[in-house]
Structures are given as C-alpha cells and as structure tokens.
Amino acid sequence: MPDVTIGVAAKELGLSKFTMYRLPKTTPGLYIYGRSVRVNVEELRQWAREQAQAQVKSLGEEANDSK
Incomplete structure (x- = not known):
C-alpha cells in the first residue's frame, strides 16, 4: 500500500486519528x-x-x- 493520509491509515489499522497523531515523529512508516x-x-x-x-x-x- 502506498503512503496514505492519517485518516485512511487510522481506518485501515482500526485506530483513532488522535492515536495516530500521538505517534512519535521518528516512528518508521510515518x-x-x-x-x-x-x-x-x-x-x-x-x-x-x-x-x-x-x-x-x-x-x-x-x-x-521473579520465580
């Protein structure tokens, strides 16, 4: 899949756009x-x-x- 917008990616991954925007800027794929x-x-x-x-x-x- 080519690069897509945050909204499309959020829908594809089953996440909210809010969660997507909270990813660190250094996240691979972003x-x-x-x-x-x-x-x-x-x-x-x-x-x-x-x-x-x-x-x-x-x-x-x-x-x-811990055992």
Whole structure:
C-alpha cells in the first residue's frame, strides 16, 4: 500500500486519528513533509509487530526472573 493520509491509515489499522497523531515523529512508516503527514501502513504494521514481540519477550523474561 502506498503512503496514505492519517485518516485512511487510522481506518485501515482500526485506530483513532488522535492515536495516530500521538505517534512519535521518528516512528518508521510515518513521513512528515512540512505540515503534511503521510503513513506507510505496511511499514507501520511491521514496526508495531516488532514492538509487541519485544514487549512480550521482556515480560516473559521478567516472569522467569521473579520465580
């Protein structure tokens, strides 16, 4: 999917536009051109997947450490 607007990306990802605008400016898949913001949905999905896997892994390690 090519770069799309925040509204289209939010609908595609099932998020609110408010949540999309709160993403850090350095988020992969988020491109800011002056006042225009474009989103590469596939890149953003991949980044979110990696973040979730890292968080699950760290939570699993914390659970193992507390035993």
